[in-house]
Amino acid sequence: MAFCPKCKSEFKAGIVECADCNVPLIGALSMDEIIDFTELYACNTILEAEHLKIILKERNIDCNLRLIECSSFPLSAGVTSETRLVVPMNYVATARQIIQECIENHEISDKGLFIE
Numbered sequence: 001m002a003f004c005p006k007c008k009s010e011f012k013a014g015i016v017e018c019a020d021c022n023v024p025l026i027g028a029l030s031m032d033e034i035i036d037f038t039e040l041y042a043c044n045t046i047l048e049a050e051h052l053k054i055i056l057k058e059r060n061i062d063c064n065l066r067l068i069e070c071s072s073f074p075l076s077a078g079v080t081s082e083t084r085l086v087v088p089m090n091y092v093a094t095a096r097q098i099i100q101e102c103i104e105n106h107e108i109s110d111k112g113l114f115i116e
């Protein structure tokens with residue numbers, strides 16, 4: 001089992017580089033280095049998700065985006081997708097506060113949903 005040192009993703013044996021971060025994988029991480037990430041917020045659009053990601057990164061919160069394909073809307077013509085903001089567990093409270101500020105300042109719409 002190998003890990004990406006940047007995003008902490010796990011990879012199967014044989015893969016040598018993280019496709020997202022373009023960095024070489026390492027064999028294993030010490031327990032201290034393994035950070036649990038959690039889905040915090042489901043963004044209304046990918047643009048809002050990208051916007052929040054930049055804002056959080058500016059505050060030194062290492063977050064990622066996860067695109068969820070969703071076809072559960074019977075009335076929609078095609079497949080819709082939702083973008084979820086993934087943040088480290090220890091930054092959930094801070095990130096939530098920042099997102100709420102963004103909503104209040106109308107930097108993003110209030111159509112997103114908190115998951116965590």
Ligand SMILES: [Zn+2]
Pocket residue numbers: 004005006007008009018019020021022
């Ligand atoms: Zn990675």
